[in-house]
Amino acid sequence: AQSVTQLDSQVPVFEEAPVELRCNYSSSVSVYLFWYVQYPNQGLQLLLKYLSGSTLVKGINGFEAEFNKSQTSFHLRKPSVHISDTAEYFCAVSQTDSWGKLQFGAGTQVVVTP
Amino acid sequence: EAQVTQNPRYLITVTGKKLTVTCSQNMNHEYMSWYRQDPGLGLRQIYYSMNVEVTDKGDVPEGYKVSRKEKRNFPLILESPSPNQTSLYFCASKRRDRRDTQYFGPGTRLTVL
Numbered sequence: 001a002q003s004v005t006q007l008d009s010q011v012p013v014f015e016e017a018p019v020e021l022r023c024n025y026s027s028s029v030s031v032y033l034f035w036y037v038q039y040p041n042q043g044l045q046l047l048l049k050y051l052s053g054s055t056l057v058k059g060i061n062g063f064e065a066e067f068n069k070s071q072t073s074f075h076l077r078k079p080s081v082h083i084s085d086t087a088e089y090f091c092a093v094s095q096t097d098s099w100g101k102l103q104f105g106a107g108t109q110v111v112v113t114p
Numbered sequence: 115e116a117q118v119t120q121n122p123r124y125l126i127t128v129t130g131k132k133l134t135v136t137c138s139q140n141m142n143h144e145y146m147s148w149y150r151q152d153p154g155l156g157l158r159q160i161y162y163s164m165n166v167e168v169t170d171k172g173d174v175p176e177g178y179k180v181s182r183k184e185k186r187n188f189p190l191i192l193e194s195p196s197p198n199q200t201s202l203y204f205c206a207s208k209r210r211d212r213r214d215t216q217y218f219g220p221g222t223r224l225t226v227l
Contacts, residue, residue, distance in 0.1 A: 090157065102157070
């Protein structure tokens with residue numbers, strides 16, 4: 001069994017400030033890791049994913065995440081946010097031996113204000 | 115354009131009235147899945163399908179049915195909806211490759227009165 005914990009349900013941040021969204025997971029087998037973004041009234045869009053190799057992963061819209069195996073974490077960062085980054089962000093994992101089931105965290109709502 | 119489409123996008127219905135939410139993808143993906151999204155719970159998998167005529171339960175299958183008669187379509191059926199099935203539903207698809215990304219539809223907001 002696996003689980004995903006997003007440590008913050010809501011993160012308020014000022015425009016042009018940095019943001020970090022925390023994600024921890026537990027799994028008895030190795031996993032792939034994903035961050036998805038959901039803009040208001042839209043579906044989920046992939047920001048980035050970690051499959052193997054370099055632990056620092058760069059995604060779209062200036063986001064990056066770092067996989068830390070020892071701490072079982074996959075935190076998402078952006079050095080300078082825009083108003084348009086206001087959205088809900090989901091961390092998800094899938095087991096490397098499964099065909100596609102994603103286990104999601106509860107989500108983190110990011111609210112960017114001027 | 116590669117996409118996953120869902121219909122309807124919004125639906126209000128009453129308890130016990132059978133309904134179907136359609137899902138279609140144009141990417142020739144083998145794997146398709148349904149999730150429901152509830153506040154504070156994230157997304158949870160309802161059912162998935164590895165290919166035509168191959169379906170299996172996810173984490174929260176009770177009260178739902180699915181079918182996969184064609185590769186592109188994966189409808190979600192609620193035979194007798196109840197208020198606890200009020201939720202936001204997402205269909206997703208991917209290639210049958212463990213490393214492939216899952217692509218999501220725009221969602222269907224269902225309210226059961």
